[in-house]
Amino acid sequence: MNPKIRSLRNQMLAKGINGMIVSNPVNIRYLTGLTAEGTLLLTSKENIFLTDSRYIEAVNSYLTIDQEIVAFDVRDLSTADYESYFNDCENVGFEEGYVTYEKYKKYLATYRINNFVETDGLIELNRFVKDEEEIENCKKACLITDKAFDYIKEYIKPGQTEKEIALELERYMKTNGADDLSFETIVASGPNSSMPHAVPTDRKIEEKDIIQFDFGCKVNGYCSDFSRVLFVGEITDEQKRVYDFVLKEYDFISSKLRDGLCVKEVLKEAEEHYSEEGYLLLHSFGHNLGLDIHEEPVLASRYETKLKKNMLLTVEPGVYLPGKFGIRIEDTILINKDGSNNLTKSGKAVCILKKTEIY
Amino acid sequence: MNPKIRSLRNQMLAKGINGMIVSNPVNIRYLTGLTAEGTLLLTSKENIFLTDSRYIEAVNSYLTIDQEIVAFDVRDLSTADYESYFNDCENVGFEEGYVTYEKYKKYLATYRINNFVETDGLIELNRFVKDEEEIENCKKACLITDKAFDYIKEYIKPGQTEKEIALELERYMKTNGADDLSFETIVASGPNSSMPHAVPTDRKIEEKDIIQFDFGCKVNGYCSDFSRVLFVGEITDEQKRVYDFVLKEYDFISSKLRDGLCVKEVLKEAEEHYSEEGYLLLHSFGHNLGLDIHEEPVLASRYETKLKKNMLLTVEPGVYLPGKFGIRIEDTILINKDGSNNLTKSGKAVCILKKTEIY
Structure with a gap:
């Protein structure tokens, strides 16, 4: 059977x-x-x-x-x-x-x-826990996702709207092996980036914009989930401070995850880092994913979640400054015996699109 | 209130x-x-x-x-x-x-x-029955749909896949005023057209293909729904026979619809036309639409449906010859006191994309 x-x-x-x-x-x-x-x-x-x-x-x-x-x-x-x-x-x-x-x-x-x-x-x-075939499908979805992000970095030009960029990302994924999107693609530029669930608008990309991406695709039904930001031309000191904080939180959380870990303590510590800086927590630090983009368990300190080998999770800390900007960094990761592996592998260093690249 | x-x-x-x-x-x-x-x-x-x-x-x-x-x-x-x-x-x-x-x-x-x-x-x-604002939204969605079809006729080139064409249609609608799609766009070419609910594939458009389109978009939540076929380079005698039959059925049904009509008799007569030709009926002749793409009532002879002024309906007869091809013609229409109005207005004469147009 x-x-x-x-x-x-x-x-x-x-x-x-x-x-x-x-x-x-x-x-x-x-x-x-x-x-x-x-x-x-x-x-x-x-x-x-x-x-x-x-x-x-x-x-x-x-x-x-x-x-x-x-x-x-x-x-x-x-x-x-x-x-x-x-x-x-x-x-x-x-x-x-x-x-x-x-x-x-x-x-x-x-x-x-x-x-x-x-x-x-x-x-x-x-x-909760995936078998080899399920993990293989997720890996394929993550690979398409990384390639789509590489592609879109070259594609972006000032004057394009958030909607146009989102549709181009979706077109790329659907014509490069994805059977569907994991969810509606988020491309949120400038102040729009401060809303975690922003919907792409007709706002045009401008010099000095920050652009938040959150997207993913499905292969044989299995989802990827991925977030990065791009900076157009320059990054402000305040943005750099927030970026460094979010990346540090990402590294802090993801470095601890492994088979058998009760996440409560780690996530409580991460929450304290937010309090120390005066940042609000608008959403959890991540979630399981598979055939559904949001599966149980959720990475939040209020749950007694214990990780297991071969869980697929997102890690996605974010900071949102209403009216200014938001920054979220997210990878899809695989829990294994001694730690975890990133299945989305795009670099996480600050990425500034230079003028020469975008004109 | x-x-x-x-x-x-x-x-x-x-x-x-x-x-x-x-x-x-x-x-x-x-x-x-x-x-x-x-x-x-x-x-x-x-x-x-x-x-x-x-x-x-x-x-x-x-x-x-x-x-x-x-x-x-x-x-x-x-x-x-x-x-x-x-x-x-x-x-x-x-x-x-x-x-x-x-x-x-x-x-x-x-x-x-x-x-x-x-x-x-x-x-x-x-x-069931729409007010002026609802009808206005549907009209806007239908206008975008017609324009998208005009656009895609110029866009199509042999070698493009069904998926690519579907994505381009969707991009056009989403960047020309639609807030969403009414449903997943159908672009089904060659033998794929014989499946009423075909999903766009990587099949490439070839000379002599028939291409079935079924798509629509939403404006302020209100849906349009529209189907046409295009012929690439030529139409066979058999295709022309089926096309003429489907168009005649479309005209037969839509010419009868008006406020107060019990559709049962008209649809029974349409069913008889199918039997006489030996064609199978694979789906109903249409359905109400609005905020949902499929609303009650459905245009099928098994229901005691009575039409009312300001209903929005689709009329969509289709004939499907498995392994060969299928043809469906569909407009979104508005029921009024003495008849009905097409809200999607693209022509319904046979449309053959000439070689000179597509190369």
């Missing part, structure tokens, strides 16, 4: 759950590799993927015998089929954080379910 | 519902114009928008006194505040098709709710 489903089934049994309806398409992709619309049923006897006529052919040609997943077109199912699936299950799990109330009631009306139990987070817990 | 909320409140009262939790961000945008994350509470006394520190300032500067909506940062609310909102409501509505089971339970635990009733579809029903 597919090893991810086997592992989930063992965890279910440990909780006395012998059936599950998996509805969240990201969890279905994680467990099966399938991207078709449908529902995965783990019954006491079988793994069943219910889909429709648009997908059934592609699904059947994708599934191998080793997966031990049988696919049905819902047009071919009777009321009795639905009622039989969980007939012998004492407890059937569902994803209460994904399934709507309407769908919840529909499941209860469609299947014969003795005891419907909330299992949201169970599959997500398995997704 | 905001007229859309006033109208909803009247409908609620007619059903004995004196409170509602509106969670779906599209419904919140429709009712209030707000795009910030948050929840809209219609209590017996007030309209309340609960948001957080990221949005509260922008929300307060957007809301006018006429709207009669008061906004709160959730950090400033106590348990007692939450418990007071619906204390005097007999029935409180919620959107069971949007709210997850987890959220449903959280609402019950947070608010003091006597009777929690399902009201999904109530706001959506109001969204």
